[in-house]
Amino acid sequence: MRPSPRLVAALAVLPLALAACGGSGSSGTSAPPSVADASADDRAVKGGGTLNVALNADPDALDPSSSTTLVGREVFANMCEKLFDIDAKSTLVPQLATALPDVSGDGKEVTIKLRQGVKFNDGTAFDAEAVKKSLDRHRTWEKSSRQADLEAVEKVTVVDASTVKLTLKRAFTPLTAQLADRAGMIMSPKALDAGGDNFGAGPVCVGPFTFAGRTSGSQIVLERAADYYDAAKVKLDKIVYKIIVDPNVRAANLKSGDVQVADQLATTTVAGVQADPNLKVVSGGGLGYYGITINVGNAGGSTEKPGPVNTALAKSPQLREAFDLALDRDVINKTVYNGLYEADCFPVAKDSQFRDAGLQCPKRDLAKAEQLVQASGVPTPIPVTLTAPNDATNQRLAQVIQQMTKEAGFNVSVQTAEFVATLEQGKSGKFDAVLNGWSGRVDPDGNLTNLITTQGSNNYGGMSDPGIDDPIKEAAAATDVTERAALYAKAMQKAAEVRGVLYLYHNKYYLGMHKTVAGVQYFKDGLPRFVTAGFAA
Template sequence: MKNCLSLVLAAALASAALPATANEVINVAIIGEPDTLDPMVSTKDVVSIVTQHVVETLYTFDSSWAVAPLLAEDLPTIADDGKTYDIKLREGISFSDGSAMDSADVVASLQRWLKVASRGKVVADKVKSVTAKGMYEIEIKMSSPYAPLLSLLAFSNSAAAIYPEEILPQGDGQIAEVVGTGPYKYGEHVPDQYLQLVRFDGFVPRDEPANGGSGKRGQVPDEIRFVPVPDPNTRVEGLLSGQFDFADSLPAESYDRVASSDKAKPVLLEPFGWPIWAINHKAGLLSNQKIRQALLTALPFDDMLFAAFGNDKFFKVDGAMYPQGWAWNTDAGTELYDQNDPDNAGELLEEAGYDGTPLRILTSRQYEFHYKMAEVAKQALEAAGFKVQMDVVDWATLGQRRDDPSLWDIYISHSPFLPEPALTDMWFASSRVGWSEPEKDKLADAFVSETDPEKRKAIFAELQKKNYEDVGFIKVGNFNALLGEAKSLEGVDPSPWPYFWNAAKK
């Protein structure tokens, strides 16, 4: 599979030539190679960071996380019953292959998104139809109101990306050559060295002032180079030496070094998000609820977070899915968080008839804090009676293995705090973790169907409570993310998915 992906990447990049001159090159260190250039089929941040410069969606988020139009002309007209969305498209938009965007491209792209994207699958059974109403207008009909729809259409992760209809494969196939409407297109790709983006001369920006990801997207750098650097300490050294203008996901212990540098400065996203232990409900050991409860009972979240970040400046032991100050914050069910009770966990294992089958934890060292959390957890779980098998792989391999339920019991990931809880697809049975429980499924359906904000908050509190009771997935705590940028770099807004179309060096 890895060879196939390399061929797809090579094909996607082969036709793009290097620019004759490169007056301004922005070098960005990322945690590894994107394993696809098609953001529709990936939830990985490393894919979103790169592809958002090339491929666009109908909507996006502004700096306050409100939904704003991107390829759509404006926000949609929604029928009084909440079931019909009329969306007018911008005219005069071209793809980087020279073709013009129209409603046929948008309809075909959204229909593919509903079939192949993890977030598209979440809403697919509620979409009755996606149809064209002319060359520059589409209509989405729902079987019932669906409050998070615009947020799903705006997200660059498992994105409802808009492609030319002609390049879309049949069924679940991969796109041979990824093209989009964004300010950049793919240039040269040297595997394990860099992926080059160059300006798309036919790009048509919006007229509104830039506001987060919305408004006018620039083409300030001649070239953006994304450099895969799997080792976090190498990312730090490259930033400090001036090799990189920006570096993603730096270890917390490097903060003081970066802050005292004459060439670089730290960028702290606070609060950023939460580490996740994703649980396999489809097959294997954790399809047993008692064993899941034993897992939650045994985990020492305080120790895990301290091992991962080393300083409480970078973490908080907090079981609420959203931190204080967010509309979704609730303490429902959090009495089951951070029990750190190996004896009780052992009793639950005995009740479950645990036979010593290894608990397989799939993780990577490219996000070093994932691995450090797993190392501490392993000791606590073994003390409770689990046999633990650590499968440590590179991030691209983890992304492939997690799609096969026979290969893991837990995979470790993380997420920023997202403006809409439904953007976390693990709440839904259609996600790769496959968490399905009758009461939870009813709550999830009620949550996305309800349009009253206060009622949605109450339902979300019940969802959080159910997550702790049934152990759908596990939040480890809150953490702040450390990134770094050159002191000479301007025009990069702090973001979980940094973008560089307005970046410039002084």
């Protein structure tokens, strides 16, 4: 369905900062960057030098147990290795482990063999005791954000110096994927004993670079690790992460040479960076999503028992369907993101092996939306308060949603707040609808369990339905990919009917780099890896 003339006219009068910057979605001057561009760069790299990297936000505490930010994961990717990782094809591979886990027939015992002769960046030996100490901290520390990731683990046992065994409460196939993220990061036991709850102020892990210092709101400095087990791969002397929140300033610093790498380029700046003969852009990400979370049952906090919420959208599935049908995801992608994201209405990426081909998104249907609004009997215009982070792009998105849904009979009031404040509102249930997203995980369980099942800590909408919970739980215990995909499809289809989250797109991450920089690895998790990076010889 074509967008209505009224909608086109309304969108045309919104602030068009995007248009001035062009982009592959609008200017046609350059093709969208390919994720293969980074991993395919095999130029020789000379030793030495400092790489200045612009981050789009200041990470929270650099503690793998408590961290919750994507930018924190970007820093960890170069100083805190995990038991497992993903490769350029999003395949799970061993990192501090020597092989993928050995799983018992009933799925409840997971044995992991570890690298030998490895040292933490403070010289402490890496062994099974250290692994147990970190995993137990992730699982049981009251301030840990990893508790949900490792909830299935009942006990960690040291078998010998290079072997650990995890005893599970139930079979849990996504465990390896969880251990390929922060839940699998192993910290120096010496540094844990010394730092305690304050470990994030001076983190020590196994990694190609070691933490050297941090100035809050300004920069984080990493230096080449002397004790790294694969030190011959590492070329750079130092990485300096500079916190540059404004996307236009981030792009300008890249063009001026003040930084040689800039993360998460705004889609409004991609074409301008690509047009510079000294720069290039590569893309990563795509595992995560962004959308509108509607409060359907979060009456007292996301981890509390769901209860009634007194808003028009919460009380009426009809109205939620009407709100959804008023949205045109393709137009949103083109208007707000220059066509550089991937429109979708489900939380699992379209190219995932776990994405059932039968999951299809409805097109915008304004006529049906208007009919549903009229049939609901609720007087129009129907008030909806949409909370949005206060950056320019989210405000633009909120305005587009406001105009689209107005045509169906909704009156959306946009309430802006700092990004962290929107998360706090989400957790507490003090919202009507909120814009938020998730950076994504390679196993779909990481995009679903904690986000749409009953009392999940990130289930801000307060969704609670056995038609969602049960298939997701069954899929986590299954090992066959086809069976798991079918179960996830069943759960996602039910979630699409409940509409506690209206998914809008899978966001790609665009990394700007000076053409002298080589050896960067950039995968679908959107984390730039600099272990083999440096300046071209």
